[in-house]
Amino acid sequence: MIRLMRRAECLLCGKKRTAPVPGWNTSRGITSEGKPWPTAGALTFCSACGLTQKNTGLLWRRQTARIYKTYAPYYQSGGKEQRVFDTGRGSLTTRSAALLGRLRRHLPGSAAAEALDIGCGNGSLLRNLRRSFPSWNLYGADRTRRYDRELRTRWGVRRVYHGEAANINRTFDAVFMLHVLEHARRPVAFLNSVKKLIKPGGMLFIQIPDLTANPVDLVIFDHCTHWTRSHITALLAQSGWHIRVITNRWVPREISIIAAPAPTSQARGRVPGAARHSKRLHQQIAWLGRLKAQAQALCGKGPLGIFGTSNAGTWLATEIGRGVEFFVDEDADRIGKRHLRKLIVGPHDLKRGQNVLMALPPPLASRIARRLKASGVKARLIQPPPV
Numbered sequence: 001m002i003r004l005m006r007r008a009e010c011l012l013c014g015k016k017r018t019a020p021v022p023g024w025n026t027s028r029g030i031t032s033e034g035k036p037w038p039t040a041g042a043l044t045f046c047s048a049c050g051l052t053q054k055n056t057g058l059l060w061r062r063q064t065a066r067i068y069k070t071y072a073p074y075y076q077s078g079g080k081e082q083r084v085f086d087t088g089r090g091s092l093t094t095r096s097a098a099l100l101g102r103l104r105r106h107l108p109g110s111a112a113a114e115a116l117d118i119g120c121g122n123g124s125l126l127r128n129l130r131r132s133f134p135s136w137n138l139y140g141a142d143r144t145r146r147y148d149r150e151l152r153t154r155w156g157v158r159r160v161y162h163g164e165a166a167n168i169n170r171t172f173d174a175v176f177m178l179h180v181l182e183h184a185r186r187p188v189a190f191l192n193s194v195k196k197l198i199k200p201g202g203m204l205f206i207q208i209p210d211l212t213a214n215p216v217d218l219v220i221f222d223h224c225t226h227w228t229r230s231h232i233t234a235l236l237a238q239s240g241w242h243i244r245v246i247t248n249r250w251v252p253r254e255i256s257i258i259a260a261p262a263p264t265s266q267a268r269g270r271v272p273g274a275a276r277h278s279k280r281l282h283q284q285i286a287w288l289g290r291l292k293a294q295a296q297a298l299c300g301k302g303p304l305g306i307f308g309t310s311n312a313g314t315w316l317a318t319e320i321g322r323g324v325e326f327f328v329d330e331d332a333d334r335i336g337k338r339h340l341r342k343l344i345v346g347p348h349d350l351k352r353g354q355n356v357l358m359a360l361p362p363p364l365a366s367r368i369a370r371r372l373k374a375s376g377v378k379a380r381l382i383q384p385p386p387v
């Protein structure tokens with residue numbers, strides 16, 4: 001018992017002030033690729049800096065290794081990158097293409113720029129970089145070697161690195177790190193080691209889930225840190241980076257950051273107001289419970305569809321089990337396929353009177369429902385409870 005009571009060091013501030021989050025029960029989880037997972041992990045909260053995190057003990061490390069062994073990005077669409085609604089273009093486009101549109105004016109101007117994508121997976125971003133910048137020298141880094149050949153031969157990626165970022169012996173004008181930091185058990189040391197990869201005048205681009213905009217991030221088992229804007233700001237200061245741009249407006253529910261190595265070492269990053277973060281965390285956990293209760297109640301009133309086949313929809317469907325009849329998704333690469341053995345239909349296949357629960361955080365759910373209604377969708381698009 002004494003061993004269990006020992007407090008782990010906070011993954012951000014390093015203080016032994018983490019404790020299990022009361023009220024976090026044995027909810028089912030999902031993996032970051034959006035597959036069901038038997039547990040959501042042991043959630044802890046640091047009372048010194050207010051970072052919500054997972055207990056990354058042996059159990060978490062073993063299970064995470066199992067998740068990564070068969071990791072299949074965008075498995076719902078046979079590996080094709082997820083499409084999102086790009087408000088800039090007013091149409092559906094891939095996540096990477098939408099992001100590059102926003103990022104473009106901040107990227108290196110050189111026609112022969114050297115770029116590295118850390119956590120490149122099956123190459124969603126590298127493919128889009130190749131299309132936008134045909135003469136750039138592209139490099140990738142990832143755990144898996146599964147996609148190396150295709151990335152090199154088809155997309156002209158010069159090399160795919162494996163192992164520690166610290167062992168990469170080359171420098172770059174731009175380093176990309178999309179959905180990587182939330183998996184790192186030592187984010188401060190990791191970001192420190194990335195500094196030496198940046199050429200003078202070069203940049204680092206980071207994208208991470210924004211916990212404040214998406215409570216479902218909490219149930220993703222292999223996400224060991226759950227970031228807010230103030231926590232990521234502290235992390236970057238602590239690991240010696242200067243932030244040029246930080247915004248949550250480029251991709252919904254994500255924080256996008258452009259940073260460069262700081263000229264001199266900065267004071268340790270400080271995060272004010274742990275109490276405020278604790279209060280929000282408890283509201284978010286309560287919301288997950290209310291969303292589940294709402295879905296269960298709707299299941300008793302006839303066939304229920306869930307909008308979305310990514311993280312939130314998958315989590316909710318596994319939580320309520322048999323009650324879900326079908327999924328709804330706007331992504332043409334997913335429509336007509338099956339997810340968790342249920343059919344995925346498009347919004348325009350829906351009939352009047354069908355019930356569809358918008359399994360998304362409220363502001364996004366109402367934005368999408370308004371847009372779908374305006375385009376003539378007939379079904380009852382049911383809003384989630386307020387957070």
Ligand SMILES: [Zn+2]
Pocket residue numbers: 010011012013014015046047048049050051
């Ligand atoms: Zn802390």
